[in-house]
Amino acid sequence: MLKIKSVDSVDALKMAIQCAMDMKDFYDSAVTLVKNDDAIAILRGLAERKDKHRIQLIRIYSRLSGKKILYLNLGKKHKLSSLQQCGTDPNDAIRTAKKNEAEMCNFYITISRRLYEPELRQLFRNLALEVEQHIALLESSFVEPLTLDQEPNAENESVHSELTSVDKDTVATW
Numbered sequence: 001m002l003k004i005k006s007v008d009s010v011d012a013l014k015m016a017i018q019c020a021m022d023m024k025d026f027y028d029s030a031v032t033l034v035k036n037d038d039a040i041a042i043l044r045g046l047a048e049r050k051d052k053h054r055i056q057l058i059r060i061y062s063r064l065s066g067k068k069i070l071y072l073n074l075g076k077k078h079k080l081s082s083l084q085q086c087g088t089d090p091n092d093a094i095r096t097a098k099k100n101e102a103e104m105c106n107f108y109i110t111i112s113r114r115l116y117e118p119e120l121r122q123l124f125r126n127l128a129l130e131v132e133q134h135i136a137l138l139e140s141s142f143v144e145p146l147t148l149d150q151e152p153n154a155e156n157e158s159v160h161s162e163l164t165s166v167d168k169d170t171v172a173t174w
Contacts, residue, residue, distance in 0.1 A: 007111060007114050007115065009064060009115055009116075009117055009120050010061065010064060010065050012114075012115060012120070012124070013060060013061040013064065013120075014061070015079070015080060015107070015111075016053075016057050016107075016127070017054055017057045017058060017061065017069065018079055018080070019104055019107065020050045020051070020054035020057060021054055022080075022083050023046075023047075023050045023083070023100060023101075023104065024047050026083075026085070026086045026096075026097065026100065027043050027097070028047050029093070030086050030090070030093040030094070030097060031043045031047070033086075033090035034093075035090075038141070042137065042138075046097075046134055046138075049130070053130075080103065082103045083100050083103055083104070091147075094138065094142045097138055101134050101135045101138065102135060104131050105131040105135065108124045108125070109124070109125075111124045112124035112125045112128065
């Protein structure tokens with residue numbers, strides 16, 4: 001659990017930017033592990049959202065500090081150490097993604113309570129709400145027991161192709 005007593009708004013933004021970058025990298029790595037097209041689409045979508053968070057946070061950081069971020073080189077003090085790296089098992093990657101999203105949500109809520117600036121408090125509350133949506137998406141899309149390490153079932157694909165060919169024939173007879 002993250003212990004934050006007081007935090008500077010610029011430091012909080014740096015940490016949030018680093019979290020967004022770490023999670024984007026996590027999702028990019030997870031995409032390479034799964035073989036299911038739906039799972040790939042969900043993970044890519046989450047990676048895109050994390051990149052949008054990063055861009056939004058960088059704009060706010062630049063406005064507040066007057067500095068531009070070319071790259072982040074943060075010490076351990078500014079990194080959320082509870083975020084875990086993506087492993088090599090796709091099922092574990094999804095479980096880890098759920099845990100990481102929960103950690104980020106807790107981080108954003110904690111920061112929103114510690115900041116004085118109303119605009120930043122609201123920003124971190126909104127980020128926490130969006131991360132909760134990410135958790136709900138992961139929970140509803142990837143139900144235990146996970147089978148992402150298996151090849152897609154060819155039988156289901158053939159049934160789908162038969163259904164689409166029947167639909168085409170039906171439309172052609174009208």
